[in-house]
Amino acid sequence: MHQRQKLRTSEHRSDLAAHGGALSMSHNDSRSFFNFSQLVLSAGQIKPSPALKHSKITYFEVEILDVQSKKQICIVDKVPPASTLLDVKHKFHKACPQWYPSRVGLQLERNGPFLKDSINIQSLAVSSIITLYFTDLGQQVGWTTFFLTEYTGPLLIYLLFYIRLSTIYDQVESRKNFRHPVVHLACFCHCLHYIRHLLETLFVHKFSEGHTPLKNMIKGCAFYWGFTSWIAYYINHPRYTPPSFGHRQVSYAALAFLMCEAGNHFINVALAHQTNSGSKTCFPSPTYNPFTWLFLLVSCPNYTYEAGSWISFTVMTQTLPAGIFAFLMVIQMSLWAKKKHKLYLKRFYPEVRRKAAMIPIIF
Amino acid sequence: GRSRRRRRGPGALATAYLVIYNVVMTAGWLVIAVGLVRAYLAKGSYHSLYYSIEKPLKFFQTGALLEILHCALGIVPSSVVLTAFQVMSRVFLTWAVTHSVKEVQTEDSVLLFVVAWTITEIIRYSFYTFSLLNHLPYLIKWARYTLFIVLYPMGVSGELLTIYAALPFVRQSGLYSISLPNKYNFSFDYYTFLILVMISYIPIFPQLYFHMLHQRRKVLSHTEEHRKSE
Numbered sequence: 001m002h003q004r005q006k007l008r009t010s011e012h013r014s015d016l017a018a019h020g021g022a023l024s025m026s027h028n029d030s031r032s033f034f035n036f037s038q039l040v041l042s043a044g045q046i047k048p049s050p051a052l053k054h055s056k057i058t059y060f061e062v063e064i065l066d067v068q069s070k071k072q073i074c075i076v077d078k079v080p081p082a083s084t085l086l087d088v089k090h091k092f093h094k095a096c097p098q099w100y101p102s103r104v105g106l107q108l109e110r111n112g113p114f115l116k117d118s119i120n121i122q123s124l125a126v127s128s129i130i131t132l133y134f135t136d137l138g139q140q141v142g143w144t145t146f147f148l149t150e151y152t153g154p155l156l157i158y159l160l161f162y163i164r165l166s167t168i169y170d171q172v173e174s175r176k177n178f179r180h181p182v183v184h185l186a187c188f189c190h191c192l193h194y195i196r197h198l199l200e201t202l203f204v205h206k207f208s209e210g211h212t213p214l215k216n217m218i219k220g221c222a223f224y225w226g227f228t229s230w231i232a233y234y235i236n237h238p239r240y241t242p243p244s245f246g247h248r249q250v251s252y253a254a255l256a257f258l259m260c261e262a263g264n265h266f267i268n269v270a271l272a273h274q275t276n277s278g279s280k281t282c283f284p285s286p287t288y289n290p291f292t293w294l295f296l297l298v299s300c301p302n303y304t305y306e307a308g309s310w311i312s313f314t315v316m317t318q319t320l321p322a323g324i325f326a327f328l329m330v331i332q333m334s335l336w337a338k339k340k341h342k343l344y345l346k347r348f349y350p351e352v353r354r355k356a357a358m359i360p361i362i363f
Numbered sequence: 364g365r366s367r368r369r370r371r372g373p374g375a376l377a378t379a380y381l382v383i384y385n386v387v388m389t390a391g392w393l394v395i396a397v398g399l400v401r402a403y404l405a406k407g408s409y410h411s412l413y414y415s416i417e418k419p420l421k422f423f424q425t426g427a428l429l430e431i432l433h434c435a436l437g438i439v440p441s442s443v444v445l446t447a448f449q450v451m452s453r454v455f456l457t458w459a460v461t462h463s464v465k466e467v468q469t470e471d472s473v474l475l476f477v478v479a480w481t482i483t484e485i486i487r488y489s490f491y492t493f494s495l496l497n498h499l500p501y502l503i504k505w506a507r508y509t510l511f512i513v514l515y516p517m518g519v520s521g522e523l524l525t526i527y528a529a530l531p532f533v534r535q536s537g538l539y540s541i542s543l544p545n546k547y548n549f550s551f552d553y554y555t556f557l558i559l560v561m562i563s564y565i566p567i568f569p570q571l572y573f574h575m576l577h578q579r580r581k582v583l584s585h586t587e588e589h590r591k592s593e
Contacts, residue, residue, distance in 0.1 A: 234543075234548045234549065237543060237548070239543040239544040240543075240544070240548055241545065241546055241548055244546060317548070318546070318548065319547065319548040319549070320547040320548060321548075321549060323547075
């Protein structure tokens with residue numbers, strides 16, 4: 001009889017559920033009341049309501065230790081399980097205001113890798129207390145600031161040399177000598193290159209949220225600004241010697257330079273569009289634009305075009321310092337291209353297999 | 364795991380080669396030391412002793428370039444950049460200053476740095492030899508980490524004085540300098556370059572000196588602890 005009662009209770013329960021829990025008093029009032037009372041008494045078997053669930057959320061505590069002294073800096077408590085490492089960094093910043101989130105490097109072990117901001121706290125937890133080691137990554141700077149500073153410097157420095165400041169060049173000589181048209185063309189090309197870079201940084205490139213240490217910016221600026229000064233000094237010097245093969249050398253090199261600039265621009269636009277549409281799942285494909293056809297041969301055509309620009313500039317001005325700069329840039333970009341090529345090989349294996357990294361066929 | 368295995372040290376063949384290299388270098392610098400003493404005794408004065416040891420000095424100091432290769436190959440656990448920097452500065456002084464500017468070879472400052480280099484290198488190469496053979500006498504270790512306190516400033520003074528003495532001759536002869544105008548639009552002034560080299564000693568020398576002092580404290584106190592525990 002108990003079983004039969006239970007069966008009837010469950011039927012009634014489903015009835016109640018079907019009616020949204022509303023009690024419908026049938027003509028058999030007493031029986032339904034009996035069933036109802038059974039229902040209430042067996043309430044423990046029903047799933048607990050959401051109100052009861054709240055008190056069972058486990059908050060995590062994150063203990064942050066200094067990586068060198070192993071001393072505790074602070075404990076971030078009441079961390080909800082769904083939060084990411086970035087939330088923890090924000091809370092840490094509130095407790096210790098001198099370390100803003102992008103400056104904080106957190107590791108699970110003292111020699112382990114730095115954890116990414118997007119990691120979920122729950123995936124790190126072994127117990128309800130998580131221990132992380134903190135390293136101060138130093139003053140950080142955003143990528144946009146980084147590139148803007150790096151590219152504005154050369155633009156202004158070259159112009160300073162172009163206008164032939166009296167402190168740099170001997171004034172008597174400067175006024176006497178006639179300037180070969182290639183000097184003006186070189187200034188135009190150089191400025192075009194950096195203005196294009198600046199505009200692309202502002203309007204085309206989509207940088208990931210990341211930051212980079214200030215030291216890197218200073219090193220990069222020293223390299224670019226130093227070399228620009230060195231190159232600009234010789235090209236704008238009163239005793240500058242125009243290229244040996246005359247107008248032909250200049251025009252062909254200038255043409256090559258402009259083509260490489262255009263190519264670099266279109267490649268950057270294509271890469272930015274790809275990031276925008278979110279389709280990072282496939283290797284960028286060449287479009288109707290002939291400059292993007294380099295994608296068929298090479299996995300990093302932007303580096304190819306940039307190298308081409310600097311080599312054309314060197315040939316156009318026939319200046320050894322420009323050649324040295326172009327040489328160093330080619331080396332640096334080859335290293336970057338090799339890294340990126342390896343990444344592409346892993347991600348897009350079949351398409352990228354037959355492509356070179358930076359120079360078609362060769363490398 | 365993999366990186367630790369690679370750093371375990373040179374193999375047997377590399378160790379044998381390194382022992383031979385270090386023994387040869389020790390012998391070479393001993394030859395230079397003996398040459399200096401003999402020339403001093405023969406001449407009766409310490410002036411212009413450079414000519415008596417010119418050839419072995421050039422040979423063995425240039426031979427130190429192999430050490431850059433050793434670091435690059437990984438058979439010696441030092442930084443390539445640091446070693447390259449040290450060896451190139453020595454080679455620069457030997458060839459680009461002392462050899463190239465003949466007038467400077469009679470200066471006493473040359474003797475100053477040659478003596479400093481000789482004593483330092485004899486101790487250094489014998490230190491490496493004994494370390495490779497795992498039989499390092501405490502005396503050599505002590506000498507390596509103590510004598511530099513005097514020898515290093517002595518060597519630096521000799522080098523700086525020699526470069527300074529070479530300046531007027533470089534200016535006069537336009538040695539290694541290119542001026543505008545020329546086909547490749549490039550200029551280089553060796554005189555200015557030498558001045559920049561002298562200035563660069565100011566930040567670099569104290570850093571290296573204090574680094575060696577720090578190493579001394581670490582290495583010699585560690586040995587004492589070992590001895591005490593024995």
